Amino acid sequence: MDTVAQTHVLDETVYQYSTLTAVDQLERITKVVSSGALGAIAGDHVREFEQQVAGHLSRQGAIATSSASAALELLLRCLPQREVAERVVIPEVCWISVPTAVIRSGRTPVIAPATGDLTPHWEQIEPLLDEGTTAVILAHMRGRPAPDTHRIADELAQRGVTLIEDCAQAWGATLDKQPVGRHGLAAVFSTETHKLVATGEGGVIAADDSQLLHAMRAVGGNTRLALPENAHGRGNDRMSEITAASALPQLSHLDDLRQMLRPLQEELVNRLQNVPAARSVLPTLLGASPNLGADASNGSLVGVWLPTSRHASRVADQLFRSGVRHWWPGPGDPHLAENWPSTPTAATGGAVDLACYLDIQVPVLDEPRHPAFLDLITSALRLDEDESETA
Known part of the structure; x- marks a missing residue:
């Protein structure tokens, strides 16, 4: 590496x-x-x-x-x-x-x-x-x-x-x-x-x-x-x-942009699918969700579900320190219903632990630089020994 x-x-x-x-x-x-x-x-x-x-x-x-x-x-x-x-x-x-x-x-x-x-x-x-x-x-x-x-x-x-x-x-x-x-x-x-x-x-x-x-x-x-x-x-x-x-x-320029992003997105999906810590990767075929293939996405993001919210938080922190754009729906995130003030609670409970998810933005990057970018993401996703025991 x-x-x-x-x-x-x-x-x-x-x-x-x-x-x-x-x-x-x-x-x-x-x-x-x-x-x-x-x-x-x-x-x-x-x-x-x-x-x-x-x-x-x-x-x-x-x-x-x-x-x-x-x-x-x-x-x-x-x-x-x-x-x-x-x-x-x-x-x-x-x-x-x-x-x-x-x-x-x-x-x-x-x-x-x-x-x-x-x-x-x-x-x-x-x-x-x-x-x-x-x-x-x-x-x-x-x-x-x-x-x-x-x-x-x-x-x-x-x-x-x-x-x-x-x-x-x-x-x-x-x-x-x-x-x-x-x-x-x-x-x-x-x-x-x-x-x-x-x-x-x-x-x-x-x-x-x-x-x-x-x-x-x-x-x-x-x-x-x-x-x-x-x-x-x-x-x-x-x-x-x-x-x-x-x-x-x-x-x-939108169609051209999608084509510029697609190669690195595909490489990142393939790389993350081989990372032991990744429970599932998006965009991929996920159960009964046939429209989640890479061809249907706009190419800009790759999502990954991790074993625990603690692991996702640590990865998000590592990506932040490295300067990699990403999104982790952690505590206080305004995308999540639990953090909306004055919203009625007439709702069912969450089906998934959203704090176990994060996604990584796909940059426009020359192809010779792709391996270094992929290695950077892979290293951030590694499980520590104590996290491996609880995953």
Whole structure:
């Protein structure tokens, strides 16, 4: 094992994928600033971004917003609401703004437990449905599609329950070789800093219902459109022209980025599958989850389930010290339902110990440097003797 190569390999990694299209972004941003048309209504970039997203997803339309959190709140504000109390089933693992948006819309979130692929399946969702359930939010987590999407969508359609897809982390992920975000009434994407399309902050909603699209555009701040009769005022959730100008080159580069990430992702999956400490590795075929293959992911992450939360914590600390980007859902993580303040506890218990999971971001890295990167990850995953005894 070449320790010198391990030490220097991270100097050549590209973790912030948005920098790969920096020249094209700056060219567009310069045009926006020079024109003075900084707002969504006055310019052309927001409209172009919305059209590109809708075309990418084969959806009728899309609405670009200031953040994905704003997008979800806007969507929920524009859905028809009953006079009786409504319940919305949300996943145990998702960003904290999801339950917040549900609560702000006047509805009650009910939490469906995560499984080994970080998402609930139909078996976790069905027991939570009752006459007050009007919607289910399904998150495609960590660059992978939620594997039970087809069944969940079909079962909810039969019951007249709305499905919303949280695609914040799923740019480039696919189901049946088509982009995720096509199965629900609407899909919400994020362009936050760490996404494959990254603008610092930003979001977009894609849908097919023309009335819903009109309502969201009007309620979200387009003063040229009349508000729907049942609207409770108009806000300002619009994306800026500069943000859209930054997003467009990245969206165009998305397929190329996936292909750049795929070789190292595949090598990392293969390497981790041969590490004794790894109980399972994602993306792979996991039990009854046929849509978790590497071809369906966006290439940016490799997840691993470890024997104990203590081992996962130690590995996360080692990766942090080495400068390897990763995610460990440890104590206090705002992706976990147990850490959401003011969220009702009307939920079933967790099906897995999420503190035993972590994932590793796949950087853009020249192929000759791959072995050193893989060795760095492998060394961090080794079990200590005392951990081997308790695993």
